[in-house]
Amino acid sequence: MRYAILLLAAPxxxxxxxxALRFARTLLARGHQLETVFFYQEGVQNAARLASPPQDEPxxxxxxxxxxxxxxxxxxxxxxxxxRRGLLDEREAARHGKQGYSVEPPFELTGLGQLxxxxxxxxxxxxxxx
Amino acid sequence: MRYAILLLAAPxxxxxxxxALRFARTLLARGHQLETVFFYQEGVQNAARLASPPQDEPxxxxxxxxxxxxxxxxxxxxxxxxxRRGLLDEREAARHGKQGYSVEPPFELTGLGQLxxxxxxxxxxxxxxx
Amino acid sequence: xLLHTLNxxxxxxRVYQQALAAMGPEDRLLLVEDAVQGxxxxxxxxxxxxxxxxxxxxxxxxxxxLEGQCDPSVQIVDVxxxxxxxxxxxxxxxxY
Amino acid sequence: xLLHTLNxxxxxxRVYQQALAAMGPEDRLLLVEDAVQGxxxxxxxxxxxxxxxxxxxxxxxxxxxLEGQCDPSVQIVDVxxxxxxxxxxxxxxxxY
Amino acid sequence: xxHAKPRDLLVILRRGPHGSSQLREGxxxxxxAAAFGRTVTLLFMGEGVTALVADxxxxxxxxxxxxxxxxxxxxxxxxxxxxxxxxxxxFGLGEEDLMLEATAVSQASIALEPASHRLxxxx
Amino acid sequence: xxHAKPRDLLVILRRGPHGSSQLREGxxxxxxAAAFGRTVTLLFMGEGVTALVADxxxxxxxxxxxxxxxxxxxxxxxxxxxxxxxxxxxFGLGEEDLMLEATAVSQASIALEPASHRLxxxx
Numbered sequence: 001m002r003y004a005i006l007l008l009a010a011p012x013x014x015x016x017x018x019x020a021l022r023f024a025r026t027l028l029a030r031g032h033q034l035e036t037v038f039f040y041q042e043g044v045q046n047a048a049r050l051a052s053p054p055q056d057e058p059x060x061x062x063x064x065x066x067x068x069x070x071x072x073x074x075x076x077x078x079x080x081x082x083x084r085r086g087l088l089d090e091r092e093a094a095r096h097g098k099q100g101y102s103v104e105p106p107f108e109l110t111g112l113g114q115l116x117x118x119x120x121x122x123x124x125x126x127x128x129x130x
Numbered sequence: 131m132r133y134a135i136l137l138l139a140a141p142x143x144x145x146x147x148x149x150a151l152r153f154a155r156t157l158l159a160r161g162h163q164l165e166t167v168f169f170y171q172e173g174v175q176n177a178a179r180l181a182s183p184p185q186d187e188p189x190x191x192x193x194x195x196x197x198x199x200x201x202x203x204x205x206x207x208x209x210x211x212x213x214r215r216g217l218l219d220e221r222e223a224a225r226h227g228k229q230g231y232s233v234e235p236p237f238e239l240t241g242l243g244q245l246x247x248x249x250x251x252x253x254x255x256x257x258x259x260x
Numbered sequence: 261x262l263l264h265t266l267n268x269x270x271x272x273x274r275v276y277q278q279a280l281a282a283m284g285p286e287d288r289l290l291l292v293e294d295a296v297q298g299x300x301x302x303x304x305x306x307x308x309x310x311x312x313x314x315x316x317x318x319x320x321x322x323x324x325x326l327e328g329q330c331d332p333s334v335q336i337v338d339v340x341x342x343x344x345x346x347x348x349x350x351x352x353x354x355x356y
Numbered sequence: 357x358l359l360h361t362l363n364x365x366x367x368x369x370r371v372y373q374q375a376l377a378a379m380g381p382e383d384r385l386l387l388v389e390d391a392v393q394g395x396x397x398x399x400x401x402x403x404x405x406x407x408x409x410x411x412x413x414x415x416x417x418x419x420x421x422l423e424g425q426c427d428p429s430v431q432i433v434d435v436x437x438x439x440x441x442x443x444x445x446x447x448x449x450x451x452y
Numbered sequence: 453x454x455h456a457k458p459r460d461l462l463v464i465l466r467r468g469p470h471g472s473s474q475l476r477e478g479x480x481x482x483x484x485a486a487a488f489g490r491t492v493t494l495l496f497m498g499e500g501v502t503a504l505v506a507d508x509x510x511x512x513x514x515x516x517x518x519x520x521x522x523x524x525x526x527x528x529x530x531x532x533x534x535x536x537x538x539x540x541x542x543f544g545l546g547e548e549d550l551m552l553e554a555t556a557v558s559q560a561s562i563a564l565e566p567a568s569h570r571l572x573x574x575x
Numbered sequence: 576x577x578h579a580k581p582r583d584l585l586v587i588l589r590r591g592p593h594g595s596s597q598l599r600e601g602x603x604x605x606x607x608a609a610a611f612g613r614t615v616t617l618l619f620m621g622e623g624v625t626a627l628v629a630d631x632x633x634x635x636x637x638x639x640x641x642x643x644x645x646x647x648x649x650x651x652x653x654x655x656x657x658x659x660x661x662x663x664x665x666f667g668l669g670e671e672d673l674m675l676e677a678t679a680v681s682q683a684s685i686a687l688e689p690a691s692h693r694l695x696x697x698x
Contacts, residue, residue: 001443003442006573010140010172010215011214012214012215012596013172013215013595013596014595014596015390015593015595015634016363016452018634018636018638019388019389021636022435022636023435023438026435026436026438027439029436030439030440032439040477041474042140042143045175045215045216048216048232049216049228050216050218050223050226050228050230050231050232051213051214051215051216052213052214052218052222052226052228053213053214054214057637057638058636061216063636080480083182083183084141084182084184084187085141085142085143085175085178085181086175086178086179086181086191086232087180088182092182098179098180098182100180100232101180101230102178102216102230111484112481112484113484113487115481115484116461116481116484116485116488117488119461119571119573120461120490120571124443124447124448125448125571126442126450127448127449127450127573127574128450129363129574130452131347133346138356142473143472143473144471144472144473145267145293145294145470145471145472145511145515146267146293146356148511148512148513148515149267149293152319152339152512152513153339153342156339156342156343157343159340160340160343160344162343170600171596171597186514186516187514187515188513188515210603211600241607242603242604242607243607243610243611245604245607246583246584246604246607246608246611246694249584249694250583250613250693250694254347254352255351255694256265256346256354257352257353257354257696257697258354259697260356260472262689267471269468269471271498271499271539271542271543272369272370272371272466272498272499273368273370274367274369274370274621277621278587278589278620278621281620281682281685282587282620282685282686282688282689283686284686284687284689284690287689293470293471294467294468294470294471294472297468297499297502297543300543303542303543319511319512320470322509323469323470323508323510323511323515324468324502324505324508325505325506325507325509325519326502326505329549350690351693353689353695358566358567363594365591365594365622367621367622367662367665368590368621368622370498371466371498373498374464374466377497377559377562377563378464378497378562378563378565378566379563380566380567383566389593390590390594390595390622393622393625393666396666397667398665398666398667399665399667415634415635419593419632419633419634419638420591420593420625420628420631421628421629421631421632421642421674422628425672435635446567447566447571447572449572450574451574452574
């Protein structure tokens with residue numbers, strides 16, 4: 001089946017991001033496809049490229065990137081939710097006159113319309129929330 | 131009296147940061163001193179220098195900075211909470227081998243010991259949380 | 261005398277029970293943010309026993325369209341009054 | 357048949373009431389994260405009427421030291437079983 | 453079931469205005485779906501019913517709140533608004549207290565809604 | 576009041592392990608205070624009592640949880656652990672289910688604690 005995941009919670013503060021990652025790996029291991037992880041609300045924090053958790057804790061940002069590389073999963077971040085929380089890719093940083101950026105590929109900033117699109121197009125959408 | 135504020139919630143996601151700022155301005159207007167705002171847990175997101183909220187919404191990061199400039203309030207960010215959430219100043223970014231940074235003065239990364247210190251030293255500590 | 265603040269609606273979260281359990285007989289409770297819903301007459305039953313010691317923040321009531329609908333036993337204060345409450349209390353405990 | 361998930365403890369949050377209100381007569385409920393506390397025998401009363409349709413996630417029980425303490429009427433599944441439940445259900449609704 | 457053909461999106465709103473961004477971000481999702489031509493139902497549950505209270509104002513720092521967004525629903529052809537009857541009762545709210553017309557629904561009808569939409573999102 | 580001289584810090588822990596970082600960040604605060612020589616009391620309320628359940632494990636992605644931190648409390652001279660008796664009852668937990676010794680306290684004693692500490696932090 002084609003799955004999508006909607007993630008609404010910040011990493012580290014709630015278990016939701018860990019739960020989502022564990023669910024993602026398991027559904028892939030069962031032979032399903034994970035088309036997209038959509039990051040909304042505090043979930044956009046999963047795209048923070050500077051995240052530096054202690055060495056003995058899972059590195060969620062890197063884990064999502066690895067998942068995307070290995071399985072072709074799109075990592076879509078709601079742009080409106082990201083901008084107000086300080087998560088900008090190089091293009092948005094330039095557009096807002098900011099030096100530096102906080103989001104990099106494979107995470108991509110995108111509109112909320114994508115969430116509706118994948119939610120209706122995929123066979124299953126599973127939400128993980130705070 | 132000497133006040134301190136402990137802020138535990140992300141801006142935009144919860145009202146707490148707005149409530150804290152409103153409380154801060156009011157206590158200053160009443161002639162009290164606001165020694166420190168300490169940012170812990172998701173509250174560290176208040177220090178995200180790239181935050182770009184819509185023009186018609188309050189810009190909390192800028193508002194805290196202005197408060198600090200005008201009233202000498204220290205803006206102390208728990209370093210352990212900040213690092214795992216991707217909030218690094220130039221020094222921590224260098225130390226972790228990251229290009230770029232996401233926190234700048236007057237916000238300063240500091241240890242959790244500071245929270246205990248100000249909590250016991252100030253006349254009042256008020257917590258704002260999600 | 262301590263000031264306790266509560267910011268979650270008693271309709272959603274059970275945290276108000278913990279605030280009540282930790283309150284001394286003279287302590288005051290201030291409802292802020294979503295907790296101001298608790299000032300509606302139908303939700304007052306969660307706060308029995310606090311007569312004269314229950315407050316709600318005016319600005320948060322106004323923003324929610326609830327200012328005119330509060331139970332008369334709740335004392336309504338503005339943010340200035342919130343600061344005053346923290347001045348009068350030895351310390352403040354926040355429940356969320 | 358839909359799968360509902362719940363991740364907040366019934367001891368803390370009232371959201372379980374909303375999950376129950378929105379469940380159809382064949383729908384299933386899976387307790388995950390802090391909601392696995394609800395599988396303890398003393399907390400089962402919050403979930404009456406779900407006999408045979410109530411599940412709890414093993415990994416979250418184990419991490420919390422609660423695996424051996426669940427009510428026997430709760431069906432314990434691992435993450436693989438969680439994915440299976442989402443396969444079998446038309447869709448999934450998450451309560452938090 | 454009241455709908456022969458399933459509607460596209462059910463957005464369940466469970467939080468009040470101003471206290472968190474849940475309500476606003478849920479409404480944004482509904483508006484975007486409607487703008488893409490999808491059929492949308494809004495269901496207000498629990499403290500979510502307070503989203504409909506009349507005479508809401510901006511927050512003290514100028515936060516916009518959600519009342520203006522609710523007024524735009526009709527323009528987006530979102531006209532199926534359901535509100536949990538027992539929550540209205542719990543808050544002591546009557547139809548005359550609400551800024552928009554919404555259909556009060558019983559628990560039994562609420563339980564039919566998730567299955568009659570292709571996608572359900574809870575905010 | 577049981578203490579002539581007020582203790583420094585009361586940390587109230589109300590969330591279980593693993594589900595959020597509340598518990599861990601509350602314990603970190605307690606440890607730091609103790610390391611600075613402050614007198615610390617821990618009070619476990621509500622679902623916070625599940626923090627004390629024996630045989631906790633790492634999370635499935637290797638998240639450490641908080642059990643190891645609890646085992647360090649004694650080393651930091653944090654030996655005043657209170658647990659809400661009604662919460663133990665609510666969860667059906669007895670002293671034999673807990674990993675550490677903690678004093679079960681009634682609502683009436685809990686209400687005395689905030690006033691007998693110089694600083695109260697709720698997690």
